[in-house]
Amino acid sequence: MKRLRCRECGRLRDFEPAYVCEHCFGPLEVAYDFDEVRQRISRDSIARGPNTIWRYRDLLPAPEGEPIDLGTGFTSLVKARNLGKALGLDHLYLKNDTLNPTGSFKDRNVAVATNFALSYGFDTLSCSSTGNLAGSVAAYAARAGLRAMVFIPAGLEPGKVGAASAYGATVVEVGGTYDDVNRLCAELADLYRWAIVNVNLRPFYSEGSKTLAFEIVEQLGWRAPDHIVVPVAAGSLLAKTAKAFQELIGAGLVTEAPTRIHAAQAQGCAPVSTAVQRGADAITPVRPNSIAKSLAIGNPADGRYAARAVRASGGWATACREDAVLDGMALLAETEGILSEPAGGVVVAGLQELVAQGRIRRDETVVICITGSGLKTTELFGVRDGHRLQLGKARASDFVRALAEVENAPAGVV
Numbered sequence: 515m516k517r518l519r520c521r522e523c524g525r526l527r528d529f530e531p532a533y534v535c536e537h538c539f540g541p542l543e544v545a546y547d548f549d550e551v552r553q554r555i556s557r558d559s560i561a562r563g564p565n566t567i568w569r570y571r572d573l574l575p576a577p578e579g580e581p582i583d584l585g586t587g588f589t590s591l592v593k594a595r596n597l598g599k600a601l602g603l604d605h606l607y608l609k610n611d612t613l614n615p616t617g618s619f620k621d622r623n624v625a626v627a628t629n630f631a632l633s634y635g636f637d638t639l640s641c642s643s644t645g646n647l648a649g650s651v652a653a654y655a656a657r658a659g660l661r662a663m664v665f666i667p668a669g670l671e672p673g674k675v676g677a678a679s680a681y682g683a684t685v686v687e688v689g690g691t692y693d694d695v696n697r698l699c700a701e702l703a704d705l706y707r708w709a710i711v712n713v714n715l716r717p718f719y720s721e722g723s724k725t726l727a728f729e730i731v732e733q734l735g736w737r738a739p740d741h742i743v744v745p746v747a748a749g750s751l752l753a754k755t756a757k758a759f760q761e762l763i764g765a766g767l768v769t770e771a772p773t774r775i776h777a778a779q780a781q782g783c784a785p786v787s788t789a790v791q792r793g794a795d796a797i798t799p800v801r802p803n804s805i806a807k808s809l810a811i812g813n814p815a816d817g818r819y820a821a822r823a824v825r826a827s828g829g830w831a832t833a834c835r836e837d838a839v840l841d842g843m844a845l846l847a848e849t850e851g852i853l854s855e856p857a858g859g860v861v862v863a864g865l866q867e868l869v870a871q872g873r874i875r876r877d878e879t880v881v882i883c884i885t886g887s888g889l890k891t892t893e894l895f896g897v898r899d900g901h902r903l904q905l906g907k908a909r910a911s912d913f914v915r916a917l918a919e920v921e922n923a924p925a926g927v928v
Contacts, residue, residue: 541716588729603874620647622726624650634709643692655681665698749817774830774873777829783811784800785797787831790825857885865882
């Protein structure tokens with residue numbers, strides 16, 4: 515039912531722990547026999563499944579038997595009426611992946627990779643990470659009884675580093691960028707028999723990203739949205755979103771998916787958006803310098819495939835100003851009560867640009883992906899102007915005066 519296929523030359527090979535084509539050295543991905551899939555899957559069979567990513571197990575490299583799980587997936591699709599009103603959109607939805615077990619969409623990928631690692635006898639779960647993945651790997655390793663060894667660039671948000679350590683992982687901080695860390699992990703994959711989820715298990719790990727799009731379509735009543743805005747780091751989430759829409763068609767679950775896929779990055783690290791805007795196929799690496807650390811990958815592994823997916827869908831790519839990231843985070847929190855990390859601010863800012871450019875109409879259905887919780891990055895949130903009152907003493911009269919000053923109301927009017 516499942517095999518591996520080279521994303522460059524298209525050759526097939528057996529389903530096994532492998533990640534590079536032995537003929538052209540292109541990256542591998544999981545391919546499915548949809549004639550067989552259609553015999554096994556339906557909207558009804560999915561509805562009878564668990565409220566996790568494993569309701570789509572026939573479209574995943576799932577293990578035999580019951581998977582090890584933390585309850586990942588089937589997160590809320592929120593009708594964003596307040597944010598939509600602010601942006602002039604009547605049908606705006608938020609896919610709220612801050613609700614995953616460790617607070618980010620990475621749990622989807624790691625759930626799949628962990629079960630694959632167990633099936634093939636690995637005893638150590640590892641990764642290169644900009645923060646969220648480290649915590650997810652650490653948590654799933656703890657659940658599965660595996661050792662966790664996570665590699666991160668120095669200087670990440672303390673909440674993310676602390677979470678990975680709390681789950682029991684060995685945290686290896688490396689001087690340099692994420693790309694330096696990733697190169698180190700690629701070398702280590704040849705030295706140790708570790709399941710480095712986004713290196714030697716990447717074909718299986720990346721399949722978990724598809725479940726976000728599967729859920730969106732199901733939650734919209736088995737209808738693909740007109741637009742989806744996806745934050746881009748390595749590019750895998752966006753590329754797999756496009757793959758998910760095509761697989762839903764191949765499995766006979768929908769007849770069409772005309773969704774325009776838009777990439778969102780910040781100016782301090784925007785290699786994929788730059789390539790899309792220039793019409794280039796090759797991705798020019800950059801040295802990241804962005805407040806959105808979870809997206810700060812200057813040489814994205816799936817960048818070319820993400821750019822191709824954007825163009826093929828008729829979508830666009832944005833690179834918002836760095837100062838717009840915090841504004842986007844604040845707007846999301848104040849309108850919808852969802853606290854996101856900077857990646858969420860990048861998506862909101864990107865959506866604002868797309869609306870301003872006329873690429874998205876008021877009456878179209880739009881989904882934006884909120885992929886990580888701001889509870890891990892609280893050091894970025896200061897008290898906004900007008901949101902704090904300070905009283906010298908606990909007296910009602912002092913409060914009335916302070917409130918009047920903030921709200922420009924006459925003193926004594928309550």
